Every structure is written in C-alpha cells, then in structure tokens.
Amino acid sequence: MDLKFTGATPTDTERQAVDALLGPPASGWEGAATRSDEDLRWARGGAAAAKDRRDQLLPALHAVNDRVGWISEGALDYICRRLTVAPAEAYGVATFYAMFSLRPRPAKVLHVCTDLACAARGSAALGAELTASLAPAGTPVRGAVWQESPCLGLCERAPAALLLRAGAPHTASVVAPATAGALTDAARAPGAAPAGPPPEAAVPQAGRPGLVLLRRIGTTDPASLDDYRASGGYTALRRAFALGPAGVIREVLDAGLVGRGGAAFPTGRKWEATAQQPDTPHYLVCNADESEPGTFKDRVLMEGDPYALVEAMTVAGYATGARQGFVYLRGEYPLAYERLSHALDSARTRGLLGPDVLGQGYAFDIEIRRGAGAYICGEETAIFNSIEGLRGEPRSKPPFPVEKGLFGKPTAVNNVETLVNVLAILEHGAAAYAATGTGSSTGTKLFCVSGQVARPGVYELPFGASLRELLELAGPPQDLRAVLLGGAAGGFVRPGELDIPLTFEGTRAAGTTLGSGVVLVLDGSVELPRVLLRIAEFFRDESCGQCVPCRVGTVRQEEALHRIKDRTGAAAADDIALLREVGQAMRDASICGLGQTAWNAVESAIDRLGVYK
Numbered sequence: 308m309d310l311k312f313t314g315a316t317p318t319d320t321e322r323q324a325v326d327a328l329l330g331p332p333a334s335g336w337e338g339a340a341t342r343s344d345e346d347l348r349w350a351r352g353g354a355a356a357a358k359d360r361r362d363q364l365l366p367a368l369h370a371v372n373d374r375v376g377w378i379s380e381g382a383l384d385y386i387c388r389r390l391t392v393a394p395a396e397a398y399g400v401a402t403f404y405a406m407f408s409l410r411p412r413p414a415k416v417l418h419v420c421t422d423l424a425c426a427a428r429g430s431a432a433l434g435a436e437l438t439a440s441l442a443p444a445g446t447p448v449r450g451a452v453w454q455e456s457p458c459l460g461l462c463e464r465a466p467a468a469l470l471l472r473a474g475a476p477h478t479a480s481v482v483a484p485a486t487a488g489a490l491t492d493a494a495r496a497p498g499a500a501p502a503g504p505p506p507e508a509a510v511p512q513a514g515r516p517g518l519v520l521l522r523r524i525g526t527t528d529p530a531s532l533d534d535y536r537a538s539g540g541y542t543a544l545r546r547a548f549a550l551g552p553a554g555v556i557r558e559v560l561d562a563g564l565v566g567r568g569g570a571a572f573p574t575g576r577k578w579e580a581t582a583q584q585p586d587t588p589h590y591l592v593c594n595a596d597e598s599e600p601g602t603f604k605d606r607v608l609m610e611g612d613p614y615a616l617v618e619a620m621t622v623a624g625y626a627t628g629a630r631q632g633f634v635y636l637r638g639e640y641p642l643a644y645e646r647l648s649h650a651l652d653s654a655r656t657r658g659l660l661g662p663d664v665l666g667q668g669y670a671f672d673i674e675i676r677r678g679a680g681a682y683i684c685g686e687e688t689a690i691f692n693s694i695e696g697l698r699g700e701p702r703s704k705p706p707f708p709v710e711k712g713l714f715g716k717p718t719a720v721n722n723v724e725t726l727v728n729v730l731a732i733l734e735h736g737a738a739a740y741a742a743t744g745t746g747s748s749t750g751t752k753l754f755c756v757s758g759q760v761a762r763p764g765v766y767e768l769p770f771g772a773s774l775r776e777l778l779e780l781a782g783p784p785q786d787l788r789a790v791l792l793g794g795a796a797g798g799f800v801r802p803g804e805l806d807i808p809l810t811f812e813g814t815r816a817a818g819t820t821l822g823s824g825v826v827l828v829l830d831g832s833v834e835l836p837r838v839l840l841r842i843a844e845f846f847r848d849e850s851c852g853q854c855v856p857c858r859v860g861t862v863r864q865e866e867a868l869h870r871i872k873d874r875t876g877a878a879a880a881d882d883i884a885l886l887r888e889v890g891q892a893m894r895d896a897s898i899c900g901l902g903q904t905a906w907n908a909v910e911s912a913i914d915r916l917g918v919y920k
C-alpha cells in the first residue's frame with residue numbers, strides 16, 4: 308500500500324457497501340465513477356473535509372468486511388477517496404484490527420477462542436479435532452476458514468467460538484460450549500448456527516433477591532422498554548432531572564462510586580472535572596470494549612438489561628454536560644450490539660433520547676461504534692483514537708480525557724458496570740448505596756468466574772465478601788491449584804489465601820488486584836508454565852508497539868518463558884532474573900497499562916506459586 312492511490316477499483320458490491328454507509332459520492336473527487344464538468348473546474352475536499360469525515364473510517368472498514376469478508380485494495384482505495392484519507396494511513400488502521408483481513412478469505416470465519424478460560428476447558432484438544440475434521444487453522448475449506456482467537460468474552464460457556472458470516476445481511480453466531488462436531492456443522496451449514504441460550508444462563512444467581520446490578524437479568528424482557536419501565540426503569544433519570552447536574556454529581560460523590568474497570572478512580576470526580584470544563588462540546592464515552600481475558604460481565608449486562616445502560620448513559624451525559632454519547636462496543640459482541648441497537652431505537656421513538664429527553668429540554672443521543680478486535684482499545688485514550696479513525700494507540704497523559712478527550716474535547720469515559728451503578732445510587736440515594744460494601748469500596752461488584760468451577764458465570768456480591776464465599780457459590784474444584792484474580796494483567800492467589808476480602812484495598816494489601824473482576828479458577832490438572840506462556844503471547848500480540856519497553860519487553864518475556872517452560876530451579880534461574888529485569892522496565896517505562904501490567908501475572912506465579920522451583 309502506498310501514500311498515493313493505486314488505481315485499484317472496488318467491485319460493485321464493495322462500492323455499494325461503502326455507499327450504504329456514507330451515501331453516494333457527491334463528486335468525482337469523492338470517488339464517483341465519472342467526473343462532471345463541475346468536478347473538472349473545482350477541487351473539492353481538502354483538510355477540513357477530511358477531518359470532518361475521518362471518524363467514518365472504522366465504520367467504512369466494517370461495512371466492507373461485513374459484506375465481503377475481507378478488504379481488497381480497491382475497496383480500501385475507494386474508502387480513502389470517499390473520506391479523503393491517505394491510503395497508507397487507512398492501511399495502518401485496517402491492519403491494526405484482528406477482525407479485518409486485507410487478504411482474500413472465505414465469507415465464513417470461525418473464531419475459536421484459545422485464551423485462558425477456554426484453554427482451561429479444552430480448547431487445545433478442540434483445535435486438534437478441528438484440524439483433523441475440517442482443516443488446519445487458516446486453511447480455507449468449502450467457503451469457510453477457522454482461526455484461533457484471543458478471549459471472546461464467552462468464558463462461562465468455554466470452550467467458545469464465534470462464527471461470522473459476511474454477506475447482506477452479515478450474520479454472527481456463537482457456538483458455545485463448542486465441540487468439533489458443532490463447529491464443523493456450523494462452518495458447513497448455509498445459514499448461521501442456532502440461537503444461543505438466554506442471558507440468565509450466564510447468571511447463576513438470576514432471580515435471587517438482593518441483586519442490584521443483575522436484578523433484571525432473567526426477570527425482564529431485554530427487548531421490551533415497557534418491561535424495563537415496569538421494573539423501575541427511568542426512575543433514576545427522573546430523579547436526575549429533579550436534582551440537576553450538580554446534584555447528580557454530589558450524589559455520585561457521596562455514594563463513593565469508583566470505576567469498575569480496574570483503576571478504581573472516583574466516578575463523581577471524573578464527572579465533576581468534565582462538567583467544569585469551559586471548552587465545548589463535552590462527550591460521554593461508554594467503554595464497552597471489555598477485552599481483558601476472562602471478563603464478560605459487561606456483555607451480560609448489555610445482552611440482558613440494555614435499557615439500563617441507555618438510561619445510565621443519559622444520566623451521565625446530563626451530569627457532565629454532554630449532548631452526544633458513544634458506546635465503544637467490542638466487535639466480538641454481536642448480540643449485545645443487536646440488543647443495544649434495538650434499545651436505542653425504541654428509546655428514541657419514545658422521547659427518552661433525542662432533542663428533548665423526557666420533555667426536560669435536554670438533548671442527548673447515543674451512537675454505537677464497533678471495535679474490531681484490539682485489546683488495547685479498552686484503554687480510554689485508545690478508544691478516542693479508534694473512534695476518530697486512527698490506529699487505536701493510547702495517548703500520553705496529560706492532557707487527561709476530562710480536558711482533551713474525544714475529538715480534543717472534554718470527555719468522561721466510564722465502563723458499563725460503573726454506569727449501571729449510577730441507577731442504584733439515584734434510585735435509593737447515596738447513603739443507602741454506600742451502606743453496602745466497605746468504607747473505601749462501596750456497593751456491589753460483578754465477578755466473572757470461569758475455569759474449573761461447577762457453575763461458571765457472572766456473580767454479584769457486596770464488596771468485602773471473601774474469595775472463599777464467591778468460590779463456594781460457583782462450586783470450586785476439589786484440587787484447587789490457584790485462582791487468577793484480575794485477568795492476564797492481574798495476579799495469582801494460592802488456595803490458602805481464599806479469605807482475601809474482595810475489595811480494591813483488600814486485594815491490594817494481599818499483593819494482588821481486583822482488576823475488572825476476573826476470577827479464573829485453575830485445578831491441579833493445569834500446566835502453569837503453559838498458562839503463563841499464553842498470557843505472554845497475548846500481551847506480545849496485543850501490544851500496540853508504539854513504545855519500546857512494551858514492544859520489546861513483551862517479546863523478550865515470551866521468549867524467556869518459552870525457554871523455561873520445561874525447566875525448574877537453577878536451570879531456570881538466569882531467565883527468571885531476565886524476566887524480572889524486563890518486567891521492571893515495562894512497569895516503569897511503558898506509556899499505558901498494558902505494558903505496565905504485562906509482567907504482573909508472571910511475577911505472581913513465580914513468587915507466590917513457585918512455579919519454576
């Protein structure tokens with residue numbers, strides 16, 4: 308790919324896919340098939356027009372990929388002409404995302420998860436069977452191809468696979484728990500695989516009293532706005548309008564709500580800082596790109612209670628002075644996309660979004676932007692770049708998003724779980740909310756329990772409950788080897804440490820982290836060096852590569868773990884010393900959390916579990 312246009316032409320199908328998103332081209336300068344007399348006299352486009360349209364680059368790439376299954380040079384060229392983007396830049400963006408292909412591939416692509424939770428449930432054997440029954444990974448066979456995938460966020464149904472079928476319309480379906488037979492059938496069948504189970508299948512506590520965030524899962528129809536309202540929906544927004552923006556922020560501050568994505572930053576302070584910025588417009592971004600391996604709680608919330616997110620975002624937008632919200636949604640979550648899209652449409656129709664929300668004179672709307680398979684896009688500033696049509700690389704901070712975020716404007720970024728907590732705060736009041744949990748960790752927390760347990764799924768417990776209590780709900784194995792808390796960026800806990808309180812401060816004091824709520828349970832059958840290698844491979848693969856400590860360090864880490872995968876004691880000592888040195892450099896000098904935490908789990912396995920002794 309070059310900085311200049313190559314003369315490659317799109318097929319009619321590719322052209323139609325782009326035009327369906329952007330509308331027909333207005334001139335020859337924008338890629339119209341013929342040039343008018345006017346086009347020959349006037350050049351149209353330029354830097355300002357390009358800046359205005361650049362954020363349509365990712366949706367346009369999706370449009371072609373969804374329709375055809377891959378992005379040809381002609382299609383990329385056409386997108387570039389339509390958006391006034393240099394082809395080399397668009398190539399850099401398209402190749403950033405794992406779900407796009409710039410080489411021909413079949414319309415049906417089967418993504419088979421090989422990440423931590425699925426590996427603990429036999430994904431390696433599944434891959435071997437698929438190779439035997441279908442073809443090796445990456446080899447097209449009868450209009451389909453399968454490929455290994457990082458975590459698909461379907462850990463409660465591991466091992467899992469996602470079948471994407473390009474076309475008009477494109478379809479996506481989940482096969483989980485997956486067997487080689489079911490996957491082979493899905494790959495060969497003309498249509499999509501059968502529909503998946505209802506959302507409550509992912510929530511073993513569904514319908515039990517005392518749930519706050521999960522209370523509607525399995526008890527309310529996620530497609531019905533009437534059901535949502537009948538179960539208390541939009542009470543919080545009405546109270547927000549009664550309190551006014553400053554009053555809402557006061558309630559959230561008094562409730563002690565902190566972000567549930569892992570950083571635990573006070574939500575009220577973030578909102579206050581955004582609301583106070585004189586620059587306009589303000590934006591609200593919901594980070595629904597939960598891609599930490601082993602995390603799937605936000606998916607369950609969006610699939611099972613989508614209106615709650617719509618309402619919570621409206622409250623957040625009102626408090627922070629935003630008129631436009633974006634949900635940046637994992638590309639691997641087709642059902643959540645469908646449910647949220649439906650919820651947004653019906654909220655608009657009923658005046659709950661749009662120019663005059665609930666007749667209160669407040670204008671707010673929400674747009675979904677789909678990610679395309681990049682873990683790093685869960686980092687808040689990487690989301691901005693991704694939405695703006697750039698490579699999803701994190702930005703250096705400061706400036707912080709509350710000052711200069713999306714499109715360079717003040718932006719509040721919260722994840723799904725954090726936002727949904729706001730509804731409970733406004734419905735019951737800050738004091739009632741803060742009465743649950745501990746002094747520093749108020750409210751309840753969602754935990755994603757996967758691996759070797761009898762009842763994997765999303766659990767909701769008050770902060771302060773112990774890891775033992777959580778595992779007893781999920782049914783731990785007899786021969787518990789270790790628990791990985793916080794996902795690939797987290798740390799291991801030994802079987803003798805199950806009384807750790809599940810709070811931000813409690814896990815920190817115990818030398819681990821709560822992270823985004825991942826609880827991956829491993830029994831005695833697990834080969835820990837293989838688990839560590841998988842973690843290292845994941846970080847090496849997902850590093851965006853813009854800073855040296857992370858780009859080089861994640862490679863060196865994986866190499867060292869490869870060398871010692873079958874060694875212990877003195878035979879591993881040199882490489883463990885190297886791992887410590889590399890790990891410290893990544894922690895100290897990486898730009899963002901990926902590099903800073905890429906050594907956490909490995910370090911804790913060495914120091915707490917004595918894995919190479």
Ligand code: SF4
Pocket residue numbers: 683700701849850851852853854855857858897898899900901902903
């Ligand atoms: S730490 Fe890694 S992921 Fe983060 S900016 Fe640097 S290279 Fe990219």
